[in-house]
Amino acid sequence: MKLAMIGFGQAGGKIVDRFLDYDDRTDSGIVRAAIAVNSAKADLMGLERIPQDNRVLIGQARVKGHGVGADNELGAEIAEEDIDEVQNAIDSIPTHEVDAFLIVAGMGGGTGSGGAPVLAKHLKRIYTIPVYGLGVLPGTDEGGIYTLNAARSFQTFVREVDNLLVFDNDSWRQTGESVEGGYDQINEEIVRRFGILFGAGEVTGGQDVAESVVDSSEIINTLSGGGVSTVGFASEGVELNSGGGLLSRFTTDDRSGDDLDAANTTNRITSLVRKAALGRLTLPCEIEGTERALLVLSGPSEYLNRKGIERGRKWLEEETGSMEVRGGDFPRGEPEVAAAILLSGVTNVPRIKRLQQVAIEAQDNIDDIQSESQDNLEELVEDDEDELEPLF
Numbered sequence: 001m002k003l004a005m006i007g008f009g010q011a012g013g014k015i016v017d018r019f020l021d022y023d024d025r026t027d028s029g030i031v032r033a034a035i036a037v038n039s040a041k042a043d044l045m046g047l048e049r050i051p052q053d054n055r056v057l058i059g060q061a062r063v064k065g066h067g068v069g070a071d072n073e074l075g076a077e078i079a080e081e082d083i084d085e086v087q088n089a090i091d092s093i094p095t096h097e098v099d100a101f102l103i104v105a106g107m108g109g110g111t112g113s114g115g116a117p118v119l120a121k122h123l124k125r126i127y128t129i130p131v132y133g134l135g136v137l138p139g140t141d142e143g144g145i146y147t148l149n150a151a152r153s154f155q156t157f158v159r160e161v162d163n164l165l166v167f168d169n170d171s172w173r174q175t176g177e178s179v180e181g182g183y184d185q186i187n188e189e190i191v192r193r194f195g196i197l198f199g200a201g202e203v204t205g206g207q208d209v210a211e212s213v214v215d216s217s218e219i220i221n222t223l224s225g226g227g228v229s230t231v232g233f234a235s236e237g238v239e240l241n242s243g244g245g246l247l248s249r250f251t252t253d254d255r256s257g258d259d260l261d262a263a264n265t266t267n268r269i270t271s272l273v274r275k276a277a278l279g280r281l282t283l284p285c286e287i288e289g290t291e292r293a294l295l296v297l298s299g300p301s302e303y304l305n306r307k308g309i310e311r312g313r314k315w316l317e318e319e320t321g322s323m324e325v326r327g328g329d330f331p332r333g334e335p336e337v338a339a340a341i342l343l344s345g346v347t348n349v350p351r352i353k354r355l356q357q358v359a360i361e362a363q364d365n366i367d368d369i370q371s372e373s374q375d376n377l378e379e380l381v382e383d384d385e386d387e388l389e390p391l392f
């Protein structure tokens with residue numbers, strides 16, 4: 001599936017940058033165009049792969065290239081004011097060759113948090129192709145204002161896109177990591193998961209043709225109907241045979257037990273599907289009640305079979321209770337078999353409910369502190385007996 005990716009804000013830009021890198025490394029061909037939008041000049045300059053001409057600085061008149069400092073209302077305002085500049089960059093990409101837009105943003109900050117929903121609304125008015133969002137939730141340790149920003153952005157972003165794919169930084173942070181090092185790993189996880197999913201519909205020449213191909217219309221159908229999506233993933237290393245065929249029976253290393261008979265292949269696939277659905281999701285949630293799902297099995301073609309995918313699909317139908325579970329394979333020359341599962345239209349998400357609670361508390365606290373500090377300042381400035389007069 002070919003996407004026009006727009007990274008809004010710092011996290012958004014960095015993740016789209018990383019998608020370009022992934023595209024190069026894996027030859028997956030999913031990024032047809034990449035644009036970065038930011039109100040902070042330094043963040044745009046820090047990007048590596050997005051072409052210079054596709055980096056759009058907005059809000060110069062208001063914030064002079066210095067960013068909005070986690071003020072997402074200001075982020076939304078400047079996005080509205082400078083939407084024509086973003087549109088100019090989009091005008092330069094061949095949108096007729098694109099299957100969908102993907103707007104990527106961290107929802108806890110300012111520029112992306114406020115600007116991404118504004119851009120989604122704008123694009124939906126103009127184009128007929130779907131507009132998806134990839135929204136990143138902040139870690140719970142980032143503090144009240146980030147949580148409040150994310151909760152408000154989430155509400156708005158879901159409403160404006162055709163589907164919001166969510167990635168929760170909190171589920172993926174690792175203790176003892178520097179923030180930057182941590183983000184590096186997290187961003188790699190993001191591009192790998194979404195890369196396999198979106199790459200499935202984009203089999204290029206030279207790759208084996210899949211037995212039951214996932215094409216972009218199946219991804220679009222799974223995402224249609226809107227709402228919130230999460231992605232599960234599991235993989236297992238396998239041996240690549242340089243000849244491209246089955247491993248030789250005479251292989252004598254210790255993996256020779258890993259013979260490729262059909263039963264093994266099927267079992268490997270079904271257990272990967274279970275691990276992917278029951279393991280760590282990009283947004284943790286209860287999978288029961290999921291409206292639609294798509295299962296993509298990737299790996300060397302000799303490790304994929306229709307029976308395994310069918311079994312995995314059936315199991316997913318039972319677990320989710322959904323009647324709309326699509327599935328297919330995605331042959332790739334990587335030495336691993338991987339199951340990526342898109343769960344679309346999830347509604348039982350305790351993480352979002354907690355985020356909203358903390359956001360409301362933060363909002364109340366901010367209001368209290370603001371009114372208190374007004375009183376405290378007056379008490380400080382005014383003399384007790386009111387004997388002094390200000391100059392004017």
Ligand code: GDP
Binds near residue numbers: 012106169187
């Ligand atoms: P903006 O530039 O004002 O849109 O704000 P940022 O994108 O810098 O930050 C918004 C939120 O995104 C932060 O609160 C973090 O949770 C998250 N974030 C920042 N950088 C990254 C990154 O590289 N990767 C990921 N996954 N999240 C990030």
